[in-house]
Amino acid sequence: MLPELKIQPLRCVLAIVDAGGFHAAARQLHRTQPAVSMAVRELEQRLGEPLFEKGGKSVLTPFGAYCLPRFRELITQHDRLSRELVAQVQQQVGHVDMAAVPSVASRVMPRLLNDFIQRHPALRVSLQDGNADFVRQLVAGGEVELGLTSLWQKDDDLDFTPLMRDAVGVVCRDDHPLAGQEALGWEALQGQVLIRNGTSRLLEGSDAEPLLAESAFDISNMISLTAMLVSGIGITTLPRLAFPEEYERLRFIPLVDPRVERELGLLRPGRRSLSPAAQAMEAFIIEAFGETG
Amino acid sequence: MLPELKIQPLRCVLAIVDAGGFHAAARQLHRTQPAVSMAVRELEQRLGEPLFEKGGKSVLTPFGAYCLPRFRELITQHDRLSRELVAQVQQQVGHVDMAAVPSVASRVMPRLLNDFIQRHPALRVSLQDGNADFVRQLVAGGEVELGLTSLWQKDDDLDFTPLMRDAVGVVCRDDHPLAGQEALGWEALQGQVLIRNGTSRLLEGSDAEPLLAESAFDISNMISLTAMLVSGIGITTLPRLAFPEEYERLRFIPLVDPRVERELGLLRPGRRSLSPAAQAMEAFIIEAFGETG
DNA sequence: ATACAGTGATCAGACTTTCTTACCGGCCAT
DNA sequence: ATGGCCGGTAAGAAAGTCTGATCACTGTAT
Structure with a gap:
């Protein structure tokens, strides 16, 4: 016609x-x-x-x-x-939507994104944070293209690239009896007031699992958790990256018996492909961690 | 690239x-x-x-x-x-710019354009009038695509399609001695107060040419000319189409000795071609005059 | 006046693109 | 397993597109 x-x-x-x-x-x-x-x-x-x-x-x-x-x-x-x-x-312009767990978002992403926009000045990045499950949902649902998180469950529709290991330790106030220790075994924690948090299930399956049964509280919100720690009510376990260094009175003592680690990595859709901009971001992240870790 | x-x-x-x-x-x-x-x-x-x-x-x-x-x-x-x-x-939409001498514009175009827009409802027409030379200039300069006029001089860059012949007659007031005549020869006009006008040069080269020498005035503006005729100051010659029928006191008497005619026709650029809309107009006009005359 | 340098048009042949027909391999439900 | 649906692949035909050589015309300079 x-x-x-x-x-x-x-x-x-x-x-x-x-x-x-x-x-x-x-x-x-x-x-x-x-x-x-x-x-x-x-x-x-x-x-x-x-x-x-x-x-x-x-x-x-x-x-x-x-x-x-x-x-x-x-x-x-x-x-x-x-x-x-x-x-x-050619990845000269574009937009990447991504998500990360709070610890990564606050402790890793600032440098990473800064370096990224140095190399790709015209690429725009949106970053949102949430707990590991939320990040997984966002990636699986296609609402973000990339996630930085730890992987709790295997998912065939998602690809996970490990980037770094993050060891769990004990967090307490500086005047706590354990505060001076260089390292701790799980038995040393028995009898302490233990506060559970969102990362506590890392201990599940490890030798330290019995501690979870003793925990008096379960606080998922980080602000609340640190407030309780600072007030000296109890102690908790956290991966090092999630330990809020900006609180002077809190101490982080590595847990060495057992060593418990979470594996942080890059989560991306397995079946779907990435936008060119997200490809650039993926390559950049993997390269960055390939160097340092 | x-x-x-x-x-x-x-x-x-x-x-x-x-x-x-x-x-x-x-x-x-x-x-x-x-x-x-x-x-x-x-x-x-x-x-x-x-x-x-x-x-x-x-x-x-x-x-x-x-x-x-x-x-x-x-x-x-x-x-x-x-x-x-x-x-x-396909000439379903478009625009035609055209020009015509006043007599054609006022006496022929109204019906013609009305019929035209019946057949081509979505075509727009702009019409301007002016004397024959002005029309020729507009067509030659490409400011309009078509002109309806009489052709004074041959021009290789312009095509002229004759459409109708328009006989010259004498115009005088109804109480003039000649007003009752059915037809006139040029000798009958000798001694009359003759007013020249823009169309008078039609007489040049005809037997009636001597009359031009006698003419007292030369009035190019039609309004002024009719005012003078109505006031009974003199008489003039006009092609029939240019005769203003709306003036009750004026009479038109055909000149039969000699017969003088102007040839009115369609003027279009010879080298350049027409827009589709103008082609439609050209065909329509030629067809319309092919039927009636 | 003749030759010439400019225009765009034309044509045959090579090449590229694009389409169709026929067939393949994977996936899912029966 | 198998029939039906999916999309991908291969070979050949058809259509479109490009080039190089040539033509016809025009205006200009000699």
Whole structure:
């Protein structure tokens, strides 16, 4: 029904007009003159109306003059889109939505993102944080493209790339009897007021599991947890990265018997692929941790 | 440098998404499934990034999802332009600029234009009037596409199609001695107060030329001329079409010895071609006068 | 006046792109 | 297992596009 306007012939018309002739246009388009001539003729036939006057010189018909600005507009839009897509693919511009668990978001991401935007100044990043399960949901649901988290359960639809191990330790106030220790075994904690938190299930399956049964509270919110620790009500276990260093009165003592670690890594959709910008981010993160860890 | 996005492959992507598969899209596009498949692959290679996930089902990649609305937009604009140009060519819409000498503009054009817009309801017409020379200039300069006028001088760059002949007669007030005549010869005018006007040079070269030497005034403005005639100051000669019938006191008496006629016709650029809308107008006018005269 | 340098148009052949037909391998439900 | 559906692949036909050589025309300079 409607004729398809290809971009090349339109470009020919444009070139003929502003180069002032078929030969000049051909030179400008790196084509031969017959190619230009035939492209125009083909276009004219498709439209059913000549664009250039027949007699000698390259003068537009009234219909051609009518078409010219419209051709120019379509070409402009085509080129804009083409450029935009290429830029996306080449990771020169774009947007990455990602998520991370709070400890990573606050302790790892600032440097990481800073370095990232140094290398990719035109890429934009959105980062949200949440607990490991929330991050997993976001990635699985496609709401973010990448997650930085620890993996609790295997999921066939998700790819997990381990990046770093994060050892669990005991956190207490500086005046606590255990505060001076260099390292601790789990037996030393028996009888203490232990506060459970969101990371406590790391101990499940380890030798320290019996401690969980003793815990008096279960506080998931980090602010509340630190408040309780600072007030000296009890102690807790946390991975080192999750230990809030900015609280002067809190101490972190590595747990060495048993050693318990969580594995932090990059979570991405397994079946779906990533946007070019997210690919850049993925490569950057893996490279960054490949160097340091 | 930048890849050329052809419309067809983009349409394929669109069809695949909203038909929900390659086969369905192929049916919708009246192509075979491999054609669709290959078109997409070609496009992906050109962009350097897959649009659809590789695993089985037709699911867009994030990049594909990013592209989709942009493809849709480009296609929409392409189709809009294509439709618009076809409508122009088929004379369904458009605009004609034309000019006519006042007598034609006021006595012929009203009916003509009315009939024209009946047949071409979506075509717009601009009409301006002016004397024959002005009309010729407008057509020659390309400011209007068509002129309705009489041709004074041959011009190689202009085509003139005769449409009607317009006989010159004598115009006088109803109480003038000549007013009762059915027809007149030029000798009957000798000794009368003759007012020249813009059409008087029609008499040049005819037997009645001696009259011009006797003329007392030369009034080019029609309003002034009729005022003088109505006041009974003198008489003049006019082609019948230029005779202002709305003045009850004026009479038109055909000049039969010699018969002097002007030839009114359609003036159009000879070298340049016409816009589709103007072509419709030209054909319409020639057809209309072919019937009646 | 003649020759010439410029224009765009034309044609045959090579090349590229695009389509169709026929077939393959994977997946899912019966 | 098997039939039906999916999309991908291969080979050949068809259509489109480019080049190089050549033509016809025009205006200009000799």
